[in-house]
Amino acid sequence: MKTHLIVFTILTAGLQFWTQPASADTTTELAELRDMLIAVQTEYQARIAVLERRLNSAEKRVVDANDLATQSLRLSEEVASYPQPQSVASAADFNPAIGVIFSATHGKFTAGDEFRLPGFQTGAETGPVPEGFGLGESEINLKASVDDKFLASLTIAVGSADGETELELEEAFVQSLAMPFHLTITAGRFFSGAGYLNGFHRHVDDFVDRPLSYQAFLGGQYLDDGVQLRWLAPTNQFIEVGAELMRGETFPAAGAGRSGKAVYSVFAKTGADLGPNSAWQAGFSYLNAAVEGRPDTTGVDEFSGDSRLYGLDFVYKWRASRIRSFKLQGEYFFRHESGRYGEGSYRGDQTGWYLQAVHQFRPNWSLGYRRDQLSANNRVSVSSILDDMGMNPTRDSILIEWRNSEFSKVRMQYSQDQSTQFAVDQFVIQYIMSIGAHGAHQF
Amino acid sequence: MVRYLLLCSCFFCHAAVADLKAFACEPEWASLLQEIGGTGISVTTALTMEQDPHYLQARPSLIVGIRGADLLVCSGAQLEIGWLPLLLQRSGNQKIQSGQPGHVMAAMLVRRLDIPRSLDRAQGDVHPEGNPHVHLDPANILRIAKELQERMIILDPENADLFETNGSDFTRRWMAAMGIWRKKIEPLRSMPVIVHHSSFTYLTNWLGLRVLADIEPKPGIPPSGSHLAALLTRFEANPPAAIIKPPYVDGRPSAWLSERLHAPAVELPYTVGGQGAASLFEVMDITIDTLLGLQ
Numbered sequence: 054m055k056t057h058l059i060v061f062t063i064l065t066a067g068l069q070f071w072t073q074p075a076s077a078d079t080t081t082e083l084a085e086l087r088d089m090l091i092a093v094q095t096e097y098q099a100r101i102a103v104l105e106r107r108l109n110s111a112e113k114r115v116v117d118a119n120d121l122a123t124q125s126l127r128l129s130e131e132v133a134s135y136p137q138p139q140s141v142a143s144a145a146d147f148n149p150a151i152g153v154i155f156s157a158t159h160g161k162f163t164a165g166d167e168f169r170l171p172g173f174q175t176g177a178e179t180g181p182v183p184e185g186f187g188l189g190e191s192e193i194n195l196k197a198s199v200d201d202k203f204l205a206s207l208t209i210a211v212g213s214a215d216g217e218t219e220l221e222l223e224e225a226f227v228q229s230l231a232m233p234f235h236l237t238i239t240a241g242r243f244f245s246g247a248g249y250l251n252g253f254h255r256h257v258d259d260f261v262d263r264p265l266s267y268q269a270f271l272g273g274q275y276l277d278d279g280v281q282l283r284w285l286a287p288t289n290q291f292i293e294v295g296a297e298l299m300r301g302e303t304f305p306a307a308g309a310g311r312s313g314k315a316v317y318s319v320f321a322k323t324g325a326d327l328g329p330n331s332a333w334q335a336g337f338s339y340l341n342a343a344v345e346g347r348p349d350t351t352g353v354d355e356f357s358g359d360s361r362l363y364g365l366d367f368v369y370k371w372r373a374s375r376i377r378s379f380k381l382q383g384e385y386f387f388r389h390e391s392g393r394y395g396e397g398s399y400r401g402d403q404t405g406w407y408l409q410a411v412h413q414f415r416p417n418w419s420l421g422y423r424r425d426q427l428s429a430n431n432r433v434s435v436s437s438i439l440d441d442m443g444m445n446p447t448r449d450s451i452l453i454e455w456r457n458s459e460f461s462k463v464r465m466q467y468s469q470d471q472s473t474q475f476a477v478d479q480f481v482i483q484y485i486m487s488i489g490a491h492g493a494h495q496f
Numbered sequence: 497m498v499r500y501l502l503l504c505s506c507f508f509c510h511a512a513v514a515d516l517k518a519f520a521c522e523p524e525w526a527s528l529l530q531e532i533g534g535t536g537i538s539v540t541t542a543l544t545m546e547q548d549p550h551y552l553q554a555r556p557s558l559i560v561g562i563r564g565a566d567l568l569v570c571s572g573a574q575l576e577i578g579w580l581p582l583l584l585q586r587s588g589n590q591k592i593q594s595g596q597p598g599h600v601m602a603a604m605l606v607r608r609l610d611i612p613r614s615l616d617r618a619q620g621d622v623h624p625e626g627n628p629h630v631h632l633d634p635a636n637i638l639r640i641a642k643e644l645q646e647r648m649i650i651l652d653p654e655n656a657d658l659f660e661t662n663g664s665d666f667t668r669r670w671m672a673a674m675g676i677w678r679k680k681i682e683p684l685r686s687m688p689v690i691v692h693h694s695s696f697t698y699l700t701n702w703l704g705l706r707v708l709a710d711i712e713p714k715p716g717i718p719p720s721g722s723h724l725a726a727l728l729t730r731f732e733a734n735p736p737a738a739i740i741k742p743p744y745v746d747g748r749p750s751a752w753l754s755e756r757l758h759a760p761a762v763e764l765p766y767t768v769g770g771q772g773a774a775s776l777f778e779v780m781d782i783t784i785d786t787l788l789g790l791q
Contacts, residue, residue, distance in 0.1 A: 228585070232590075285586070
């Protein structure tokens with residue numbers, strides 16, 4: 054800065070000396086020189102200001118660095134003394150998670166609620182909800198890990214029939230958590246892995262009742278005592294295969310034949326994502342049952358013989374946040390049965406399918422549509438309910454659902470049932486609410 | 497042949513570097529795992545920033561992702577209660593089950609806020625163990641990072657040096673950033689805001705913002721028209737400086753209220769990926785800058 058000043062002074066002095074002998078006619082030149090001088094002066098002043106600014110900021114940075122060092126020291130001390138996480142454990146935490154489901158219906162039908170699927174022998178828990186008020190089943194579920202290797206779950210359904218309170222054991226299974234090779238063993242009473250919808254509790258169903266094909270082929274839902282093995286393939290594509298061996302005392306089996314191992318099934322599932330918000334899953338299943346004396350709901354005849362059920366299923370789900378979602382789901386079944394029906398012989402080939410779509414169009418509202426169809430081709434030597442009377446049972450259902458939270462929903466379903474010659478209009482209002490433990494959503 | 501062998505060995509040596517497989521429920525934990533694990537880890541994330549961590553389904557790809565994982569990192573405190581238990585149950589993977597070193601619930605490592613005094617679903621979808629959205633308090637990140645580093649070393653001792661170096665480097669950078677943030681956020685203290693969902697409790701607590709109200713009447717319950725109208729009459733005379741929301745909730749309620757209260761509706765990054773934030777550092781930077789921009 055000093056040198057600048059010296060140069061500046063010399064320059065000014067020199068200029069003055071040089072302009073002295075000049076005459077008055079050089080006034081314009083003098084003015085020019087003065088302008089130049091002013092320009093030089095302002096330029097130097099600007100440079101000096103820049104230098105001063107740089108010096109100041111450099112000094113400030115030194116202060117900042119010191120500041121930062123002390124600050125991070127203070128921070129590390131602070132973090133070390135940051136409050137420890139709270140412990141919330143108490144002895145009560147060992148209690149299993151308890152969840153209770155409440156559900157009730159009110160049905161209004163244009164014809165009586167007598168249920169028949171011509172060409173099909175149906176199990177006990179089939180048909181529409183009762184006309185008028187009906188409580189359906191209330192469910193109690195208890196679930197917890199047994200230890201580091203097992204999990205156990207118990208579900209009891211409480212219902213009433215003919216004025217009597219009925220307790221039904223729906224599930225009572227233990228499941229392995231730590232088998233090698235991604236194997237999972239389930240033992241006890243559980244929902245069979247055959248079919249897609251069969252593995253779900255009914256209270257998570259999208260519609261008030263099960264599809265006709267489930268009512269005809271699986272008695273609404275096939276659950277039995279036995280053992281199941283599942284294996285998750287070590288591939289990037291989701292592939293799961295499973296096999297089960299069951300006692301065979303409930304529909305579609307009966308009588309616990311083959312020394313109490315009357316049913317076996319195999320199933321496979323695969324699926325993947327389609328973009329960040331949607332995914333699909335498809336599956337195949339085969340269920341073989343040795344049936345000994347399967348009674349009909351009318352109590353007239355019994356079936357004994359061999360029942361083989363093949364199923365294909367797929368589901369596609371799209372979900373953009375909690376506000377909107379869409380789900381398309383369908384299953385196709387083929388069943389072959391042969392043996393004795395009542396006093397005569399029976400061979401039957403039956404098919405059934407359903408396709409349903411549910412659209413959650415507002416945070417609390419969903420709209421759904423389902424199409425059901427069944428058809429039977431039976432050869433029976435003696436006249437019975439297996440005569441399909443030339444009918445292919447069909448049903449169309451629409452549903453509107455309102456949910457206040459994850460734990461409560463109220464819905465209304467209208468179905469037009471054409472199972473028999475007479476079309477029946479069914480209106481059902483249902484609520485489903487749950488208290489206690491928060492259940493997980495299966496895909 | 498030699499070239500083929502070389503290719504093979506190179507393939508295997510590459511595989512040997514990234515041999516710890518992690519499954520993160522939320523993007524914030526995926527980012528933190530990547531910071532500490534570096535080349536020694538590969539991370540699968542269950543959620544994107546647009547998805548609500550409360551509402552996810554145990555879809556097939558997630559079962560595949562969790563099946564091969566050595567380390568599972570989620571928020572915990574029941575945030576993932578609707579889907580994680582089912583994933584764990586179906587994974588057939590013992591390494592990441594509860595109680596194993598490969599099972600980390602981040603919220604349980606820090607001091608949680610909003611622990612309810614009483615539990616009743618009439619209060620909404622409350623979390624008995626407290627608010628699980630812990631990653632928006634920078635001090636929590638430090639503690640969780642330390643725990644993740646320790647777990648990685650237990651699970652893959654061969655890469656201990658790598659995890660140690662990355663971990664302490666991350667801690668150093670995070671602390672330096674905390675120093676800068678601490679200075680920057682001073683003007684934000686006591687800024688009045690309305691929030692959408694309790695996703696920002698740790699953030700508002702750290703910044704010292706004044707939370708006037710929540711757009712959700714109860715946690716997890718979407719706002720009704722009457723609730724919004726009540727908020728409008730309550731704050732018409734005294735509007736907040738901003739209405740803040742995470743990317744995964746519906747933007748319409750806050751936009752509706754913003755228009756009528758003449759207060760800006762702002763979407764904050766919330767997690768890595770939100771508002772283009774590429775790292776946890778950027779999540780905090782963008783959040784702070786956005787809020788400062790409203791002043």
